[in-house]
Amino acid sequence: xxxxxxxxxxxxxxxxxxxxxxxxxxxxxxxxxxxxxxxxxxxxxxxxxxxxxxxxxxxxxxxxxxxxxxxxxxxxxxxxxxxxxxxxxxxxxxxxxxxxxxxxxxxxxxxxxxxxxxxxxxxxxxxxxxxxxxxxxxxxxxxxxxxxxxxxxxxxxxxxxxxxxxxxxxxxxxxxxxxxxxxxxxxxxxxxxxxxxxxxxxxxxxxxxxxxxxxxxxxxxxxxxxxxxxxxxxxxxxxxxxxxxxxxxxxxxxxxxxxxxxxxxxxxxxxxxxxxxxxxxxxxxxxxxxxxxxxxxxxxxxxxxxxxxxxxxxxxxxxxxxxxxxxxxxxxxxxxxxxxxxxxxxxxxxxxxxxxxxxxxxxxxxxxxxxxxxx
Numbered sequence: 001x002x003x004x005x006x007x008x009x010x011x012x013x014x015x016x017x018x019x020x021x022x023x024x025x026x027x028x029x030x031x032x033x034x035x036x037x038x039x040x041x042x043x044x045x046x047x048x049x050x051x052x053x054x055x056x057x058x059x060x061x062x063x064x065x066x067x068x069x070x071x072x073x074x075x076x077x078x079x080x081x082x083x084x085x086x087x088x089x090x091x092x093x094x095x096x097x098x099x100x101x102x103x104x105x106x107x108x109x110x111x112x113x114x115x116x117x118x119x120x121x122x123x124x125x126x127x128x129x130x131x132x133x134x135x136x137x138x139x140x141x142x143x144x145x146x147x148x149x150x151x152x153x154x155x156x157x158x159x160x161x162x163x164x165x166x167x168x169x170x171x172x173x174x175x176x177x178x179x180x181x182x183x184x185x186x187x188x189x190x191x192x193x194x195x196x197x198x199x200x201x202x203x204x205x206x207x208x209x210x211x212x213x214x215x216x217x218x219x220x221x222x223x224x225x226x227x228x229x230x231x232x233x234x235x236x237x238x239x240x241x242x243x244x245x246x247x248x249x250x251x252x253x254x255x256x257x258x259x260x261x262x263x264x265x266x267x268x269x270x271x272x273x274x275x276x277x278x279x280x281x282x283x284x285x286x287x288x289x290x291x292x293x294x295x296x297x298x299x300x301x302x303x304x305x306x307x308x309x310x311x312x313x314x315x316x317x318x319x320x321x322x323x324x325x326x327x328x329x330x331x332x333x334x335x336x337x338x339x340x341x342x343x344x345x346x347x348x349x350x351x352x353x354x355x356x357x358x359x360x361x362x363x364x365x366x367x368x369x370x371x372x373x374x375x
Contacts, residue, residue, distance in 0.1 A: 061121075
């Protein structure tokens with residue numbers, strides 16, 4: 001890059017980082033407040049609160065990065081034009097392709113960053129969040145919960161124990177689980193203790209029964225000598241131990257066992273999750289191109305740029321809403337996968353054609369009127 005290109009790149013990058021930081025902080029704050037009960041009811045420290053809630057940041061950044069890029073591109077181009085710098089550079093012979101070079105570098109960098117978040121950081125953070133919540137629940141059961149009190153671990157899940165033994169085990173355990181609609185599970189156990197196996201935390205119940213009653217089924221009772229409950233599922237309405245699609249790494253999603261019962265029951269979710277991770281960087285390319293196409297051409301201060309910015313915002317909004325719709329369709333039908341990829345690619349291509357329409361071959365330009373033959 002030459003001097004002017006580095007200057008433009010610096011302005012656009014600063015705007016991108018500022019927009020990304022502000023938007024992420026605002027949205028993270030609204031999400032973090034939903035987990036404020038970690039301190040109020042679970043008795044955890046402020047450090048644990050920030051650790052658990054901070055793990056949602058990669059998933060937020062994955063969605064926010066293309067939007068921040070769009071805002072930064074509009075802001076920087078509008079600033080350059082407002083200061084008459086675009087007009088001066090154009091008069092000095094700087095073409096649209098040369099002006100696009102610093103923005104192309106930023107767009108590619110943002111797309112790679114978004115891809116890193118969606119393909120690696122986001123699933124790793126969700127897996128870490130699962131383990132952290134499991135640790136919180138284990139600590140809550142073994143240290144915070146008082147004997148003789150009925151504690152609501154989450155809506156529909158009540159926990160109680162009579163007393164604590166000399167070795168730290170819980171005595172006289174009662175749990176009532178009504179989280180699943182139409183089903184009620186009651187756990188009774190003489191003793192129980194929290195144990196860790198690998199990276200998972202369990203509540204191991206000894207000598208007890210499980211009473212299960214479905215809405216349209218005969219009540220059943222299971223007697224057990226030992227029964228392990230995964231504490232990670234105390235904070236989730238998902239049944240069973242398998243990792244959810246968003247908690248699995250990208251290679252694991254690509255190599256799922258088609259014969260696995262959990263995979264069969266959630267085939268659409270696995271398909272949508274895998275393709276969304278690869279599609280996410282494409283939206284950074286599309287949104288950056290749309291913003292450049294809208295304001296990349298220099299205009300005098302008398303020319304109104306508000307209409308161009310409004311059209312760009314509407315196009316970006318329509319593209320993102322269409323992307324969410326395509327994602328929902330992917331979860332239902334595999335035939336929607338090409339559409340999900342086609343939307344951001346088409347948006348990027350159409351915006352590029354509009355931005356560089358002056359440089360297109362004569363075949364794509366409007367033909368000039370032919371001169372009348374001489375008499």
